[in-house]
Amino acid sequence: xxxxxxxxxxxxxxxxxxxxxxxxxxxxxxxxxxxxxxxxxxxxxxxxxxxxxxxxxxxxxxxxxxxxxxxxxxxxxxxxxxxxxxxxxxxxxxxxxxxxxxxxxxxxxxxxxxxxxxxxxxxxxxxxxxxxxxxxxxxxxxxxxxxxxxxxxxxxxxxxxxxxxxxxxxxxxxxxxxxxxxxxxxxxxxxxxxxxxxxxxxxxxxxxxxxxxxxxxxxxxxxxx
Amino acid sequence: xxxxxxxxxxxxxxxxxxxxxxxxxxxxxxxxxxxxxxxxxxxxxxxxxxxxxxxxxxxxxxxxxxxxxxxxxxxxxxxxxxxxxxxxxxxxxxxxxxxxxxxxxxxxxxxxxxxxxxxxxxxxxxxxxxxxxxxxxxxxxxxxxxxxxxxxxxxxxxxxxxxxxxxxxxxxxxxxxxxxxxxxxxxxxxxxxxxxxxxxxxxxxxxxxxxxxxxxxxxxxxx
Numbered sequence: 001x002x003x004x005x006x007x008x009x010x011x012x013x014x015x016x017x018x019x020x021x022x023x024x025x026x027x028x029x030x031x032x033x034x035x036x037x038x039x040x041x042x043x044x045x046x047x048x049x050x051x052x053x054x055x056x057x058x059x060x061x062x063x064x065x066x067x068x069x070x071x072x073x074x075x076x077x078x079x080x081x082x083x084x085x086x087x088x089x090x091x092x093x094x095x096x097x098x099x100x101x102x103x104x105x106x107x108x109x110x111x112x113x114x115x116x117x118x119x120x121x122x123x124x125x126x127x128x129x130x131x132x133x134x135x136x137x138x139x140x141x142x143x144x145x146x147x148x149x150x151x152x153x154x155x156x157x158x159x160x161x162x163x164x165x166x167x168x169x170x171x172x173x174x175x176x177x178x179x180x181x182x183x184x185x186x187x188x189x190x191x192x193x194x195x196x197x198x199x200x201x202x203x204x205x206x207x208x209x210x211x212x213x214x215x216x217x218x219x220x221x222x223x224x225x
Numbered sequence: 226x227x228x229x230x231x232x233x234x235x236x237x238x239x240x241x242x243x244x245x246x247x248x249x250x251x252x253x254x255x256x257x258x259x260x261x262x263x264x265x266x267x268x269x270x271x272x273x274x275x276x277x278x279x280x281x282x283x284x285x286x287x288x289x290x291x292x293x294x295x296x297x298x299x300x301x302x303x304x305x306x307x308x309x310x311x312x313x314x315x316x317x318x319x320x321x322x323x324x325x326x327x328x329x330x331x332x333x334x335x336x337x338x339x340x341x342x343x344x345x346x347x348x349x350x351x352x353x354x355x356x357x358x359x360x361x362x363x364x365x366x367x368x369x370x371x372x373x374x375x376x377x378x379x380x381x382x383x384x385x386x387x388x389x390x391x392x393x394x395x396x397x398x399x400x401x402x403x404x405x406x407x408x409x410x411x412x413x414x415x416x417x418x419x420x421x422x423x424x425x426x427x428x429x430x431x432x433x434x435x436x437x438x439x440x441x442x443x444x445x446x447x448x
Contacts, residue, residue: 005327006327006328009324009327009328012324013313013316013320013324016315016316016320017313017314017315017316020315020354021315076313079313079314080309080310080311080312080313080314080355080363081307081308081309081310081311082309082311082312082313084277084305084307084309084311085311085325085328086328087277088275088276088277088300088303088305089300089328089329090297090300090301090328090329090330091327091328091329091330224296
């Protein structure tokens, strides 16, 4: 059994289930819309002020929206004890983890791509020139959130207070991702030269590699414990 | 050949002892029925043997593979039909089969899937989402998974619950078929009459101890 096939099947299963139920995406979108509306009414900003603050607002919305999706990632496996089946299946547990990360990453990125135009609209941003760079930042930071978040979602799924424990455990772990994402997004929105904030992109790449590898190895222990 | 060997298996949750030094063996091709009152530890024992849970103490092997160190090898040979159906509510029956087989490294064709569903009499519901299935239909679909997987050791937790007469007949037929192929079946049940139709050995688990170990000789003649 190839790793790739297992990854494909897990992603396929999560996508099909979500397309049919629309439970995760709809709650993620609803929460993010509320955040955008609240912030847009709280700050009446000109474009200069918006460029200074908006990066933080964007990542608060993306991170907390992502946590909603990550929380549901493994609770859906509790129905009919499906997690038990994954545990005793032949499938390499690392491949199941990567499939889950890929699914979570796709959900989170899809929501971000849908929401970002609303940020542009509500906060009067001019992002035409930086859009490619912003997508790279979104890609890297979302991958980091998904890699660590998937592990913590699996870790907390059997805990009674999982809705509370997931953000409590996850947010301190992803502080490097959040800081790097905010700084890189601010740099891109300000139109700064890339070398001024490229170290934040490097931090995202290193974080993603380190935490994906560590989470990959830990996942089997968590699934079997 | 010994298919299941358990030596002094114990399981405790804090100060609550669920299993207390359970020792027994089941040979290849046998069907072992485990009886016991509610809370006796039947499901706990079954889940330890199926490598879902770890014993607190003791040792077990499945097809000569060590239960703790060689879990992956064991998982390639076994299948468990438990209380939870292990089915995804938003996938239809055929998709559930395909996913379950993919997780076991089996590529299932549509024809194989249809045959398995027809055998458990839910072929007409192949495209229906599981969330609309009754408990009995879910049990039949779980049985279809086992039919496709053809495990060497099958663990069944209350296999006859929720099934109608036709479903029970299919389940019994499948157990006989597995045994004819020298596969081993370990089941827990309260239904002694149904167990007598499929099992050739039985044990009674009470208060975590296998206090009575009866060997019916045999319950059912496979020839």
